[in-house]
Amino acid sequence: MSASGQQDEFKRAAAARAVEEIHDGMIVGLGSGSTAEFAVEALAARVVKGLRVEGIPTSERTAALARRLGVPLTDFAAHRRIDITIDGADQVERGTLNLIKGLGGALLREKIVATASARMIVVVDASKLVDRLGGAVPLPVEIVSFGWEAVLASLASAACAPRLRHVDSRPFVTDNANYIADCAITDIADAAALNVRLKTIAGVVETGLFIALASQVFVGRAGGVDVFSR
Numbered sequence: 001m002s003a004s005g006q007q008d009e010f011k012r013a014a015a016a017r018a019v020e021e022i023h024d025g026m027i028v029g030l031g032s033g034s035t036a037e038f039a040v041e042a043l044a045a046r047v048v049k050g051l052r053v054e055g056i057p058t059s060e061r062t063a064a065l066a067r068r069l070g071v072p073l074t075d076f077a078a079h080r081r082i083d084i085t086i087d088g089a090d091q092v093e094r095g096t097l098n099l100i101k102g103l104g105g106a107l108l109r110e111k112i113v114a115t116a117s118a119r120m121i122v123v124v125d126a127s128k129l130v131d132r133l134g135g136a137v138p139l140p141v142e143i144v145s146f147g148w149e150a151v152l153a154s155l156a157s158a159a160c161a162p163r164l165r166h167v168d169s170r171p172f173v174t175d176n177a178n179y180i181a182d183c184a185i186t187d188i189a190d191a192a193a194l195n196v197r198l199k200t201i202a203g204v205v206e207t208g209l210f211i212a213l214a215s216q217v218f219v220g221r222a223g224g225v226d227v228f229s230r
Contacts, residue, residue: 008034010125010220011088015039017225018086018121018218024052027079029113030066031087032059032106035123039086044069056082058113059106060175076116085117089210091130091137092122092217097230098191100133102140102208105165105174111206114213122217129219133191133209138163138182140208141198145171145179151203155181158197178205 015038022028022043030040040055040062047053047070054074057063066073087110091100099122101107114120133139141162143151148164148171155162160183165172171179188194188209195209212230219226 007125007127010222011035011123012038012220014123014125014218014220014225015086016042018123019043019046021121022046022051022053022084026053026083027074027081028053028055029082029085029087029117029120030055030057030062030071031085032062032110033088033104035088036062036086037065039123040065040069040071044071047071054079056113058087058109059104080116082113082117083119085113085120087114087120087122089122089124089128089214090208091133092124092128092214093133093191094129094131096191096212097122097214097217097228098133098212099210099214100137100139100208101210102142102180103137105140105172105180107140107208108142108174108176108178108206111210111213114210119215120213122214123220124217125220132187132189134185134188138184139188140165141181141183142174142176142178142205142207143181144203144205145173145177147203148179148181151201152181154201154203155183155198158201160185160198176205
C-alpha cells in the first residue's frame with residue numbers, strides 16, 4: 001500500500017471511531033475535507049441501520065455528500081446548538097489541541113459550527129500533530145473580496161507573509177463568496193493572541209486558528225486510534 005493509501009486508512013479508522021460517539025437523536029456538525037468525508041460515510045452507514053440524527057454541514061461539498069448518502073440535514077434556523085461535531089484539521093498542536101484549519105477553504109463555516117457545538121471531535125492521522133502551529137502549514141485567513149489588496153498589505157504589516165489563494169489562475173472563492181489569504185508564519189508562539197490580532201484587521205472575516213474548540217482529537221495510526229482530550 002502507498003504512503004497516501006496508508007494515511008487514508010488511518011484517517012478512516014479515526015473517523016469510524018469518532019462516529020461511534022454519535023447517539024440517537026443528536027444534532028451533528030459535519031466537517032469538511034477528506035477526513036471529515038470518511039466520517040460522513042461512516043455516519044451514513046449507521047443511518048441506514050436506523051440511527052436517527054440530523055446534520056449541519058460546514059460546506060456545500062459536505063452537504064452534497066450527505067444528501068447523496070442519505071444523511072438527513074438541518075440548519076441553525078431549526079437548531080441553535082449542536083451536540084457533537086466531527087471534523088478534520090490541517091495541524092493539531094500537542095498539549096493545547098489548538099488547530100489550524102482552512103486549507104480546504106471552509107474555515108468560516110467550520111468555526112461557526114464548532115463554536116455552536118457542545119463537543120468537537122477532530123480526526124487526523126499522526127502527520128498532523130505538531131509541537132507548535134505554523135511552519136510547513138500556512139495559516140488560512142478568510143477575507144472579503146473588496147479591497148483584498150489593502151487587506152493583504154495589513155496582513156503583511158502584521159508579519160504574516162500573506163499570499164492570495166488562487167485556483168486555475170483565479171482567486172479561490174469560498175462558499176461565502178470571500179477570498180482566502182494563506183499566511184506563512186514560521187512559528188506561532190501565541191495562537192490565541194495572533195487570532196485576536198488578525199481579527200482586528202478591517203476586511204478579515206475569520207482566521208483558521210481554532211483556539212480551545214477541540215474537545216478531543218482521535219489520531220489514526222498503525223495498530224489503532226489514539227485519543228487525546230483537552
